[in-house]
Amino acid sequence: MATMTMAKALNAALADAMLDDERVVVFGEDVGQLGGVFRITDGLQARFGDKRCFDTPLAEAGIVGFAVGLAMSGLRPVVEMQFDAFAYPAFEQIASHVAKLRNRTRGALSVPMVIRVPYAGGIGGVEHHCDSSEAYYAHTPGLKVITPATVADAYSLMREAIDDPDPVVFMEPKKLYFASGEADLPARTEPFGRAVVRRPGRDATLVAYGPAVPVALEAAEAAKEEGWDLEVVDVRTIVPFDDATIAASVRRTGRCVVVQEAQGFAGVGAEIAARVQERCFHALHAPVLRVSGLDIPYPAPMLEHTHLPSVDRVLDAVARLQWDDQPDSRWLTDGVPA
């Protein structure tokens, strides 16, 4: 096992994919000589030449639309969107073409590609640099939406994304880029469509993905002091979604908190909570709760800690899981759930 950062693992995954498959081309803004603003494409141009890894005009719809055409010609594009909020100009291309071409042509024309989106906050970024935009993509049929939380997953899921026959939006938690972990490359972890239990526990399940996974794990550690033994499930692949692993965990524990960094309303966590409720109602001792970012535009660096789900907020939610079999008083107004 070697210790490395997620950034290094992603870089190795891109390099190994380019080595194994000459159809793979990497492009975007500043990905060439500079190696990307987060250095995820560092050294690729020097190693594979400027036809395999290249800079483009500064135009995100152009980058993704160009990738559509390259995929039509038989290449395997991997494009970088630089920052979450800068991907919005490409949304029409992603939603109307990338996601739908297979369907519109009855499978005759598919456009396998990887759209890399460095996302979410916790890095003191200025405005428009910290959005959690995963729900937009997850809400678009035809896209796969992947978000790693470990170094080994970053490598393995990226390799799988490049090989996948469908377009993949690969959400990379910026906060975890330079967090170190253990991995043996070329790592192969569980495939798309599988959630993973990161920490087994008996009393309640924390379901988290991407940047929220380390928060959930830390909360589970801290919960030991309160006498709670918490299980942590890492969603990993938002689409395709693994109902089975998550439902099995919640049926075992009987309690569930979903943790996500994105704003809560109509988010991925809401979908997960609904799915858990539908599948685990008879096993639940308490409503499924969500801990998420606030329903506000991503705040300024000086205030982001107030917005981000914290260990304390997760523990507060766990405390409200009706441990004494009494309903949470804040859900009751004159006996009627508010």
Add this chain to the structure above:
Amino acid sequence: MTTTPQAARRASPRKRRPATPAAPDPSAGLMPQAEPVRLLNSDGTPLPAHPDYPEPPVEALREMYRRMVVGRRFDAQATALTKQGRLAVYPSSRGQEACQVGGVLALREDDWVFPTYRESMALTARGIDPVEVLTLLRGDWHCGYDPTEVRTAPQCTPLATQCVHAAGLAYGESYQGRDTVALVYIGDGATSEGDFHEGVNFAAVFKAPVVYFVQNNRYAISVPLSRQTAAPTLAYKGVGYGVPSEQVDGNDPVAVLAVLNRAVAHARAGKGPYLVEAHTYRMEPHTNADDQTRYRDAEEVEAWRERDPITRLESYLRAREVLDDAAVAEIAEEAEAYAARLRERMNVQPTVDPLSLFEHVYAEPTPQLVEQREQVRAELAATQEEDA
């Protein structure tokens, strides 16, 4: 006596700015002609030979005429099918036959076409089965034909988005050592969309062999050209990206084909993209569902009837003695037969399978889609039981 610096400066011979040699015009080779290229007068009589645009071979022009006549008949039949409820909607390209057919004739079979929803005539002229071309407009969910087989992208409904796809495809083809050219059909309205500009720019930067063919038919549904641009010609829009650009009389079939031939040759030679604006006119409403009396006068439409591209080419070919009454009648007959066959085939109500909705969303359906498919299957079975 000491010399002050000022005095020294005064004493030294004044430096003459060297005479600037006439700077090469940076727009040379990019600028369109001041007037749209025209090889035929409105009445079909030929203009003097054009120095830049040699006339296409007369056999090609005769074939162009044949496809334009069949195309117009197809277009009229499709509009009629909307009235019979056989098509959900149809955007006609009547009046634009020279552009519709010219774009196709300028290409090889292995080149790629990136059409919009108004290019049904171009696609049938390319030889694609008209029933397949009309699949989407008939109310089905897919594009009808196999794009890889006929080298034609699905008809693009979002405006101008295909401009970037064509740049990517053409670059990808040349990257892999093939000399494929991509031709993009777009309208005047779409030149206001960001993706038009990003597409032309990407094609230029990557020297992708793309011909951007703008059919300026004067209207984006109801909005006139004056609300799309203040530029004297849409062809100027290529110049800013370093793309050679031209404007042509879109109702002059000979000029359209001549200009497109040159544009395609430029792209195929590895010189990068080319932009062509064709000045034409949409003779019909935007679609059968549109009411054009709300935004334009009948006189305006009438005036364009005199510039009809088919009669113009017909007069010319008759004068060249490659077309006579018998040949005209034969082609008209072919067009009638084409329309009759289409009518017949479109009168058969297509069967649709609701379970096919779950196919081709992904290469393999997700567990959630499998679940939903089973639910719909059960609903269908229950309905059938009730009906039985």
